[in-house]
Amino acid sequence: xxxxxxxxxxxxxxxxxxxxxxxxxxxxxxxxxxxxxxxxxxxxxxxxxxxxxxxxxxxxxxxxxxxxxxxxxxxxxxxxxxxxxxxxxxxxxxxxxxxxxxxxxxxxxxxxxxxxxxxxxxxxxxxxxxxxxxxxxxxxxxxxxxxxxxxxxxxxxxxxxxxxxxxxxxxxxxxxxxxxxxxxxxxxxxxxxxxxxxxxxxxxxxxxxxxxxxxxxxxxxxxxxxxxxxxxxxxxxxxxxxxxxxxxxxxxxxxxxxxxxxxxxxxxxxxxxxxxxxxxxxxxxxxxxxxxxxxxxxxxxxxxxxx
Amino acid sequence: xxxxxxxxxxxxxxxxxxxxxxxxxxxxxxxxxxxxxxxxxxxxxxxxxxxxxxxxxxxxxxxxxxxxxxxxxxxxxxxxxxxxxxxxxxxxxxxxxxxxxxxxxxxxxxxxxxxxxxxxxxxxxxxxxxxxxxxxxxxxxxxxxxxxxxxxxxxxxxxxxxxxxxxxxxxxxxxxxxxxxxxxxxxxxxxxxxxxxxxxxxxxxxxxxxxxxxxxxxxxxxxxxxxxxxxxxxxxxxxxxxxxxxxxxxxxxxxxxxxxxxxxxxxxxxxxxxxxxxxxxxxxxxxxxxxxxxxxxxxxxxxxxxxxxxxxxxxxxxxxxxxxxxxxxxxxxxxxxxxxxxxxxx
Amino acid sequence: xxxxxxxxxxxxxxxxxxxxxxxxxxxxxxxxxxxxxxxxxxxxxxxxxxxxxxxxxxxxxxxxxxxxxxxxxxxxxxxxxxxxxxxxxxxxxxxxxxxxxxxxxxxxxxxxxxxxxxxxxxxxxxxxxxxxxxxxxxxxxxxxxxxxxxxxxxxxxxxxxxxxxxxxxxxxxxxxxxxxxxxxxxxxxxxxxxxxxxxxxxxxxxxxxxxxxxxxxxxxxxxxxxxxxxxxxxxxxxxxxxxxxxxxxxxxxxxxxxxxxxxxxxxxxxxxxxxxxxxxxxxxxxxxxxxxxxxxxxxxxxxxxxxxxxxxxxxxxxxxxxxxxxxx
Numbered sequence: 001x002x003x004x005x006x007x008x009x010x011x012x013x014x015x016x017x018x019x020x021x022x023x024x025x026x027x028x029x030x031x032x033x034x035x036x037x038x039x040x041x042x043x044x045x046x047x048x049x050x051x052x053x054x055x056x057x058x059x060x061x062x063x064x065x066x067x068x069x070x071x072x073x074x075x076x077x078x079x080x081x082x083x084x085x086x087x088x089x090x091x092x093x094x095x096x097x098x099x100x101x102x103x104x105x106x107x108x109x110x111x112x113x114x115x116x117x118x119x120x121x122x123x124x125x126x127x128x129x130x131x132x133x134x135x136x137x138x139x140x141x142x143x144x145x146x147x148x149x150x151x152x153x154x155x156x157x158x159x160x161x162x163x164x165x166x167x168x169x170x171x172x173x174x175x176x177x178x179x180x181x182x183x184x185x186x187x188x189x190x191x192x193x194x195x196x197x198x199x200x201x202x203x204x205x206x207x208x209x210x211x212x213x214x215x216x217x218x219x220x221x222x223x224x225x226x227x228x229x230x231x232x233x234x235x236x237x238x239x240x241x242x243x244x245x246x247x248x249x250x251x252x253x254x255x256x257x258x259x260x261x262x263x264x265x266x267x268x269x270x271x272x273x274x275x276x277x278x279x280x281x282x283x284x285x286x287x288x289x290x291x292x293x294x295x296x297x298x299x300x301x302x303x304x305x306x307x
Numbered sequence: 308x309x310x311x312x313x314x315x316x317x318x319x320x321x322x323x324x325x326x327x328x329x330x331x332x333x334x335x336x337x338x339x340x341x342x343x344x345x346x347x348x349x350x351x352x353x354x355x356x357x358x359x360x361x362x363x364x365x366x367x368x369x370x371x372x373x374x375x376x377x378x379x380x381x382x383x384x385x386x387x388x389x390x391x392x393x394x395x396x397x398x399x400x401x402x403x404x405x406x407x408x409x410x411x412x413x414x415x416x417x418x419x420x421x422x423x424x425x426x427x428x429x430x431x432x433x434x435x436x437x438x439x440x441x442x443x444x445x446x447x448x449x450x451x452x453x454x455x456x457x458x459x460x461x462x463x464x465x466x467x468x469x470x471x472x473x474x475x476x477x478x479x480x481x482x483x484x485x486x487x488x489x490x491x492x493x494x495x496x497x498x499x500x501x502x503x504x505x506x507x508x509x510x511x512x513x514x515x516x517x518x519x520x521x522x523x524x525x526x527x528x529x530x531x532x533x534x535x536x537x538x539x540x541x542x543x544x545x546x547x548x549x550x551x552x553x554x555x556x557x558x559x560x561x562x563x564x565x566x567x568x569x570x571x572x573x574x575x576x577x578x579x580x581x582x583x584x585x586x587x588x589x590x591x592x593x594x595x596x597x598x599x600x601x602x603x604x605x606x607x608x609x610x611x612x613x614x615x616x617x618x619x620x621x622x623x624x625x626x627x628x629x630x631x632x633x634x635x636x637x638x639x640x641x642x643x644x645x646x647x648x649x650x651x652x653x
Numbered sequence: 654x655x656x657x658x659x660x661x662x663x664x665x666x667x668x669x670x671x672x673x674x675x676x677x678x679x680x681x682x683x684x685x686x687x688x689x690x691x692x693x694x695x696x697x698x699x700x701x702x703x704x705x706x707x708x709x710x711x712x713x714x715x716x717x718x719x720x721x722x723x724x725x726x727x728x729x730x731x732x733x734x735x736x737x738x739x740x741x742x743x744x745x746x747x748x749x750x751x752x753x754x755x756x757x758x759x760x761x762x763x764x765x766x767x768x769x770x771x772x773x774x775x776x777x778x779x780x781x782x783x784x785x786x787x788x789x790x791x792x793x794x795x796x797x798x799x800x801x802x803x804x805x806x807x808x809x810x811x812x813x814x815x816x817x818x819x820x821x822x823x824x825x826x827x828x829x830x831x832x833x834x835x836x837x838x839x840x841x842x843x844x845x846x847x848x849x850x851x852x853x854x855x856x857x858x859x860x861x862x863x864x865x866x867x868x869x870x871x872x873x874x875x876x877x878x879x880x881x882x883x884x885x886x887x888x889x890x891x892x893x894x895x896x897x898x899x900x901x902x903x904x905x906x907x908x909x910x911x912x913x914x915x916x917x918x919x920x921x922x923x924x925x926x927x928x929x930x931x932x933x934x935x936x937x938x939x940x941x942x943x944x945x946x947x948x949x950x951x952x953x954x955x956x957x958x959x960x961x962x963x964x965x966x967x968x969x970x971x972x973x974x975x976x977x978x979x980x981x
Contacts, residue, residue, distance in 0.1 A: 201425075220438075516697055517908065518907065543841060591912060604810050
């Protein structure tokens with residue numbers, strides 16, 4: 001117990017924690033992110049309603065405006081959509097999908113990008129040239145197009161029945177593949193720097209296998225910037241998923257993400273039921289903005305030159 | 308092949324027995340050409356940098372051989388060729404009688420190489436900042452399987468840390484918690500943990516303050532006596548070398564221009580470059596000796612002068628020096644590569 | 654006796670950090686006469702570079718001059734506004750730093766940099782400035798100065814680049830030159846050439862030179878007087894011959910003993926260098942009293958309590974309680 005206490009005190013005292021505490025913007029961003037993530041994770045327990053369980057839906061409650069306008073009711077705080085689904089609940093459940101896909105895609109990107117960057121940087125030669133050319137070619141296309149391309153190929157390649165089941169995985173793959181390049185480039189650069197350092201040469205003189213050197217010696221020293229890229233990439237991934245879902249090629253409508261909700265609500269914007277699209281949109285903005293701000297703080301805090 | 312010394316009172320055979328390391332006409336080129344596309348478009352040829360050009364020497368068991376020279380002379384490259392960080396372009400390295408470049412000996416060569424270790428120049432880059440000191444020092448023990456268990460390995464690490472003047476508790480810390488001198492001690496502990504016989508030291512004290520340097524040099528001398536080590540000591544600092552070396556080799560632009568016993572070299576330097584180097588050492592005795600610094604700088608290694616590489620800066624150069632590369636000739640207690648010496652002009 | 658061109662009294666440089674204030678330079682006093690070369694020597698962390706930086710006025714915040722005075726030709730320069738200091742910096746103080754590669758702007762020719770600096774500080778037209786640039790390059794030993802003006806820094810070798818940097822420092826005929834490790838990045842044979850050049854220039858132009866280095870050998874060859882710094886304080890200051898041959902402060906004694914010399918140790922290769930145990934304390938862990946006392950073989954009670962100021966002993970000043978009697 002005392003050891004944990006000691007560790008906590010040292011963590012609190014650490015430069016990183018101190019710079020965190022000092023910035024009100026970061027504290028707010030962290031709080032908001034926590035709220036978003038918390039409500040997404042605990043949605044099944046804290047959401048007023050399960051919007052995907054048709055048994056709990058009441059069609060007559062459809063198109064109820066938000067609670068503070070007239071016509072609204074406190075049962076549906078942010079109003080309902082055309083099928084009587086509580087907007088607040090759909091946001092919480094939608095955030096689950098958005099965050100889930102975003103995090104999974106970033107994880108995929110990071111693993112792919114870091115591995116390729118490490119191998120390219122350390123082994124050099126033809127492998128390096130090939131990987132970097134592929135990266136260059138990929139960078140000349142916008143990420144959305146790459147994701148659309150992969151998605152399209154998957155739809156053609158997979159049998160129709162499996163589309164909906166695998167949609168989420170295809171989406172993660174698509175966003176993941178569209179984002180690996182920045183990880184690979186950064187890690188390759190760092191690997192080139194570390195490779196020429198004498199501790200790597202010392203490991204070679206000791207006789208270690210190149211793979212062991214890459215994993216045990218170089219990798220721990222090149223992952224610093226990866227954390228910062230990943231944090232900012234989460235925001236991008238969520239937006240990409242939202243865009244794809246908005247375009248109709250993302251998650252299936254049975255598991256709507258925040259992007260899907262915005263799309264669905266878009267149809268009702270003209271007829272005056274603004275809350276169906278605005279609130280999911282706002283939630284998306286708040287989530288992405290807070291994650292971005294956290295990423296900004298992390299980048300500045302980890303930059304030794306700014307300290 | 309180095310010729311046997313003129314006054315070889317010990318027979319050549321005994322000398323050969325005692326050599327732990329031999330370099331046979333060692334050479335290493337680096338390809339610094341521009342990328343292929345640029346070469347094709349600009350019509351340029353390949354460019355090769357001859358970092359090491361025909362170096363032959365031997366290091367005897369138990370001695371300290373120093374290699375000195377200024378930047379670009381190739382001494383660090385020679386060090387890396389010996390430990391296997393680079394492959395030779397020409398010639399070969401022979402360790403304890405075994406040709407390390409011969410592919411037929413590959414497995415044996417790997418094993419033999421483990422009898423050598425290296426200490427590097429930069430104390431801040433030679434230790435992995437993410438590893439604890441005990442893991443850094445224990446790495447050779449683990450790789451070479453020298454300990455039966457983890458406890459045994461850690462006990463040995465503690466022993467080594469004490470041997471280099473640190474405490475065994477220091478194993479728990481990270482490198483950034485130590486000063487430059489202490490890090491060099493950790494590097495030495497790591498080098499020793501594999502129980503090597505031969506230590507290649509690449510400017511181990513150049514990045515250290517003078518008082519710390521004294522501590523490290525004394526430590527290395529003590530360890531050599533205690534453990535019977537053989538050192539190849541690379542340095543650009545002749546004063547340091549005069550305190551630690553038995554024999555000294557002088558390199559210039561990739562070539563070995565002179566090699567001799569330390570007391571001979573410092574008292575009776577033969578090669579004009581050796582004289583220049585000795586002359587350039589600042590005079591702390593303040594004897595008021597007048598010095599005329601020799602002009603010029605080390606030429607670009609990509610375009611070395613023809614004939615003897617030193618001729619543009621040499622006060623004794625003649626026509627032959629500009630066209631013909633000097634051969635290595637024996638002197639009283641070493642060898643030298645200089646036409647002027649050969650022609651008895653100096 | 655010529656009055657001092659540079660006079661530093663009681664200089665104190667501090668760095669406020671969130672864990673407390675670090676004193677990097679503590680009560681440093683020194684002076685340099687015109688034409689004199691003062692060496693400031695010390696190991697890393699001794700505060701010698703910071704002293705030079707403070708004098709030039711390039712101290713980066715949060716570092717600041719907390720106490721003391723710096724006088725150049727009688728006028729105070731440590732409390733001037735930035736703009737005034739900037740004009741003084743080029744005109745009356747020249748600076749030479751360690752790395753010639755980063756001291757010169759790689760995107761401009763050497764000629765452009767020289768001419769620009771001359772024109773900034775001296776009233777003359779472009780043609781005259783160019784002629785002066787050529788004369789300067791010539792003076793520092795660069796052949797074919799006229800055509801070399803058009804070359805970029807990367808077209809010069811290391812030693813030549815440092816000569817260009819010296820020429821740049823001399824551009825506006827400064828009264829004081831602060832050189833921070835000017836020969837450390839150069840080969841030993843080039844070092845000798847640059848040292849000779851600095852000495853000649855100081856003598857011929859009557860410029861005062863503050864030569865900061867960790868290399869005692871360079872000091873022995875170049876300086877008239879030397880100040881030895883330890884943990885931000887001056888340990889000993891005096892004529893170079895005295896300090897090197899007959900050091901008084903125990904740190905200086907230890908330092909001189911640990912420097913390897915060619916010729917010594919030959920035939921007794923195993924004779925060890927004298928070493929000082931321990932290491933220089935970090936700025937946040939300077940012991941009370943004399944900063945050197947934990948490592949000093951001659952310490953006694955008072956050393957651990959009171960911080961000594963430099964006291965006269967012979968022709969030197971040494972900050973050591975051993976000499977408290979003789980000083981009185």
